[in-house]
Every structure is written in structure tokens, then in C-alpha cells.
Amino acid sequence: MFRFIESICFEDYDFPLLKQHQERVNRTFENFYPGQKPFDLNNLLSFKEMPQDGDRYKVRIVYNEIPEEFSITKYSPKSIDSLKLIETPSFDYSFKFENRENLSQLNSLKESAQDIIIVIDGKVTDSSYSNLLFKKKGVYYTPETPLLAGTRRQYLLENGHITEKDINVGNIDEFESVCLINAMLKPGEIEIPIENIIR
Known part of the structure; x- marks a missing residue:
């Protein structure tokens, strides 16, 4: 069960x-x-x-x-200053399952980075434990294809603070930085320069 x-x-x-x-x-x-x-x-x-x-x-x-x-x-936020892109076949984490085995296996591939960005079919989804916001000219965008539609992401969308956007491996460099957000993390608390994403 x-x-x-x-x-x-x-x-x-x-x-x-x-x-x-x-x-x-x-x-x-x-x-x-x-x-x-x-x-x-x-x-x-x-x-x-x-x-x-x-x-x-x-x-x-x-x-x-x-x-x-x-x-x-x-709670205190982790210290994260780099992310690694990890391409993987599609899997279901559309509900917040206690079993995070797939996510843990992917996170074990991060090598020298502190966390990962999970990529499925070229589309950016989430990190191992958070949704993502990509900043460009002071505006935050969130991928249209999250693994899990998180509660803070939903709140920010409902209140017009962020916008969904097709974000993929090919257009990541259009952005200046990426933020990790979840129920515990607010925008800007963990913000990483785009150049610190390991390909």
C-alpha cells in the first residue's frame, strides 16, 4: 500500500x-x-x-x-551552489509518495554538484526535492513539466508571482539563475547562477 x-x-x-x-x-x-x-x-x-x-x-x-x-x-535551508543536469526516462511522481527511491537513485548521480535537475525527454522538471524557478530580467518562470506540482509553486502561480514556461535543455542559458522552491523554501533563498549548472 x-x-x-x-x-x-x-x-x-x-x-x-x-x-x-x-x-x-x-x-x-x-x-x-x-x-x-x-x-x-x-x-x-x-x-x-x-x-x-x-x-x-x-x-x-x-x-x-x-x-x-x-x-x-x-528547518534551515541546505547550502547548494551547483546543480547537475540528469536525463532520465519518464517516471511517475505526480503525487507526494513516501517512497522516493527513483529520486534518490537519480540524486546519487550528482557527482561534485550539490543537487540535480531532472530532465525527461529534454524537458526540465524538478530538482531531487524541490520545484524550480528560472529568473530572467527580474521575472521568475517555472517549468511547465514538473514531476510534482508543489504547494509553494501552486501558491505563487495562483497569485501571479510566477509564470509557467517551456524550459528545456536548449533554452536554459536564456536565464540568469535558478531557484529551488518547496513548501519550506521561498524564492531567492537558494538561488544558483546558470553557469553553475553542470551539463
Whole structure:
């Protein structure tokens, strides 16, 4: 049986992306547990004692039909200054599966880089653990072909802060830098010059 993960940001006494996380849980249930009512994240989290120092924490929920594991850990971004392009056959990570074996195998190929950019059929998708934003003249673009449509990516699209674009191996050099984003990472916190992408 599959298990799934929600990694939810708690910062400044708030869950800023809870709407997008609930929508993803709902989609997961529609696909894997049709007819079952998804659990309510707001209700679940209201019974948990959260840190009250205003810092950033990762709230990790592992679930199938019901939440099975829950943890809270203080979060600080990784230090990443280079990425390696890795071409691979297509595989499914359209839901946030707990099993990340395919991603871990690809990440093991990064050699001297700190992380990877996964490329499928010439199209840029994601890094091993984040969506990507490519910056050109102060504007952020995100690939049309992510492996996983992440919650922060969805929030930024819904609010008009970023735009989807066909980004492929042939046009990467049009951009100045690439950012890693996910539920825990905001635009600009990890931003890497395009020349630091290893081909």
C-alpha cells in the first residue's frame, strides 16, 4: 500500500500554505481512496502543540487513508551552489509518495554538484526535492513539466508571482539563475547562477 507525505511549513505562528496542502491531500484521496472523505489538515493541526518562537518548522505528516506519523523539526535551508543536469526516462511522481527511491537513485548521480535537475525527454522538471524557478530580467518562470506540482509553486502561480514556461535543455542559458522552491523554501533563498549548472 502506498503512503504519502505532506511537509508543511509552520512559521510566524502560521501555516501559510495550508490551503494548497489540503487541496493536494484531496487530490490524493480522489485518486487512491475514491469515496473516502479526506482528513482535514486544519482540524488535525489544531490539536497539535506547535512551537511558539516564530521560527520556521517542518511539520511532516505521513498518511494513507489516515494520518499515521507526525513530526515537527526546526528547518534551515541546505547550502547548494551547483546543480547537475540528469536525463532520465519518464517516471511517475505526480503525487507526494513516501517512497522516493527513483529520486534518490537519480540524486546519487550528482557527482561534485550539490543537487540535480531532472530532465525527461529534454524537458526540465524538478530538482531531487524541490520545484524550480528560472529568473530572467527580474521575472521568475517555472517549468511547465514538473514531476510534482508543489504547494509553494501552486501558491505563487495562483497569485501571479510566477509564470509557467517551456524550459528545456536548449533554452536554459536564456536565464540568469535558478531557484529551488518547496513548501519550506521561498524564492531567492537558494538561488544558483546558470553557469553553475553542470551539463
